[in-house]
Amino acid sequence: MSLRATSRIADVSINTVTKLLVDVGKGCLDFHDATVHHIKSKRVECDEIWSFVYSKNKNTAEQDKGHKAGDVWTWVGIDRETKLVLSWYVGNRDAESAYELMKDIKSRLRTRAQMTTDGFKPYLEAVSEAFGSRVDFAQLVKIYGTNAEDNTTESNDKRKRYKGAKKVRVQGKPDKKYISTSMIERQNLTMRMHMRRFTRKTNAFSKKVENHCLAIALHFVYYNFAKIHTSLRVTPAMEAGLAKDIMTLEEIVRLAK
Numbered sequence: 581m582s583l584r585a586t587s588r589i590a591d592v593s594i595n596t597v598t599k600l601l602v603d604v605g606k607g608c609l610d611f612h613d614a615t616v617h618h619i620k621s622k623r624v625e626c627d628e629i630w631s632f633v634y635s636k637n638k639n640t641a642e643q644d645k646g647h648k649a650g651d652v653w654t655w656v657g658i659d660r661e662t663k664l665v666l667s668w669y670v671g672n673r674d675a676e677s678a679y680e681l682m683k684d685i686k687s688r689l690r691t692r693a694q695m696t697t698d699g700f701k702p703y704l705e706a707v708s709e710a711f712g713s714r715v716d717f718a719q720l721v722k723i724y725g726t727n728a729e730d731n732t733t734e735s736n737d738k739r740k741r742y743k744g745a746k747k748v749r750v751q752g753k754p755d756k757k758y759i760s761t762s763m764i765e766r767q768n769l770t771m772r773m774h775m776r777r778f779t780r781k782t783n784a785f786s787k788k789v790e791n792h793c794l795a796i797a798l799h800f801v802y803y804n805f806a807k808i809h810t811s812l813r814v815t816p817a818m819e820a821g822l823a824k825d826i827m828t829l830e831e832i833v834r835l836a837k
Contacts, residue, residue: 582776582783582784583597600833601791602794603837604798604832604836605791605793605795606794606797606836607835607836608794608797608798608832608835609794610835611801611835612797612804615817616804617688618690619666619689619691619820621659621661621666622660622661622691623661623693623694623696624658624659624660624666624685624689624693625660625696625760625763625764626655626658626682627761627764627765627767627768628653628654628673628700629768629772631653631654631778631785632652633650633652633785633786633792634788636650637650651672651673652670652786653677654668654669654796655668655669655680655681656767656768656771657684657685657764658767659820660763661819662820663763663811664817664822665804667685667688668681668800669681669684670793674702675702675705675706678703678705678706679710681706682706682707682709682711683710685710686710692715693715694715694717694718694755696719696759697717697761698719699721699748704719713751715752716754717749718748718749718754718756719750719759720745720748720761722742722744722745724740724741770803774799774802774803775795775796777792798832801832804816804817804822805817805832806826808826814826815827
């Protein structure tokens with residue numbers, strides 16, 4: 581829920597809730613950096629998810645876009661088998677952000693992995709620069725089009741509709757059976773369900789980029805170390821061998837800086 585809703589339910593000041601978010605969020609950033617390393621991953625999926633800070637792009641001054649306000653993209657890489665979120669990066673939807681994500685993912689892996697992304701072109705150069713030839717890389721390119729049968733006098737819906745997808749090998753020897761982005765797309769839904777500021781139509785959006793980043797850090801530490809995955813019956817961190825027990829909320833709060 582939003583910070584103000586939390587302050588009303590807990591009957592504390594909004595400043596108290598905000599300070600707790602900042603302190604715990606910073607601790608979560610450091611905890612993730614110190615813990616999620618030397619991962620034996622066979623298959624990694626990556627994607628980017630849209631949100632905004634302070635105002636949407638159309639209502640944002642040109643000088644503030646990509647810095648203080650406007651569209652913000654969260655890039656995420658997840659291990660398909662353990663469901664562990666390996667890395668995330670908050671930035672723009674561009675080649676620089678794609679490279680930062682790939683560089684960080686590479687630093688956390690100890691094995692050669694199969695990488696799958698969607699057809700977004702900046703991934704091509706980003707994966708090549710970060711991994712070189714030490715990755716099996718493929719893209720799942722989605723195909724969209726308009727359905728003429730839908731555009732009748734009763735319906736003027738001309739939005740692009742999903743038609744299908746094709747699997748494209750980019751480099752190495754990716755296993756065609758595992759060229760998929762279903763796991764990372766499910767993680768996108770988890771983010772929207774767990775963080776009110778990611779809801780598509782909301783008044784609980786982030787007002788500062790810094791707080792937005794810290795809320796994401798808190799979410800991913802909770803997801804990796806405290807949330808039991810339904811199919812795994814343990815947390816992703818336990819499945820990946822990074823933890824022996826489920827992390828409690830009290831333990832997450834104690835990470836506060």
